[in-house]
Amino acid sequence: MHKEAAPADWTPKGQAAKGASLARATVVNQRVSRLASRSYVSGYHTETRETAVASSGPGYEGCEGTYCAEGNVVHALGGDWTKVRSGVAYVQEKIQGTDPAMYQPAVTPVCLECKLDYPLSNFVPGITSEPDGPWSEP
Template sequence: MFDAPQGWTHEGQLAQAEGMVDDFAVNNYTSRTSTRTYVGGYNTETGQIALASSGGYPKWYAYCAEGNVCFALGGDPSKIIFTNAKTVEKVNGIKTAQPKDVCVGCQRDYDPSQFIPGVKAEPGGRWEGWQWNAGI
């Protein structure tokens, strides 16, 4: 978790979190984590940022990356804004973070306003037809 700097702004924290996700995903990718999704988020009250991957511990319930960001930040999940989700693919032998649509489960658990403007959603979820508004 990363504490907010003095004088932080919502736009600044979201941009910082978004800018950290690609490196986080690529640096945490292994053959054992090849199917994971990576996301960042920040708490709108404290400004704290967390990065997380999907998954859990063996024999325990596994969560989407968004749920793990909520666990890391604590508090009220409705106060968290998420970045774009990423997966890691090898392109010409080089690990590269690629965008991933918000899954149907996270569309059920979170409001579209809790995501970076313009995020894409998997078809079949409750967000179908949602009109994105710019800004936070």
């Protein structure tokens, strides 16, 4: 998990872009095999302006259970899901024909569980989602 404050010239679009860049870099640089299959997402807090990147898996420090990356971002940014906007989620994808193996980020859709937990308005424009669930493909 990574969290940082926003710059003085903060904008929602700018924080979303910065968060996406951090999430992609985290995916590409993840070399621990037990973490390689996780999804990574960024989000920003609409009031504090902080940005966080988290992976799916065991909850954010101090939380019980296992969460999707979106849930871990919410926990990292204070726990109030109504004030967090999640970005595009990424997984690690091996670049074919590379030896040693090299990886690139690949977009992964918002899962059904997150679609049940959060309204579409809690996601930045441009996300993709699984076809089932309470809101249709954006």
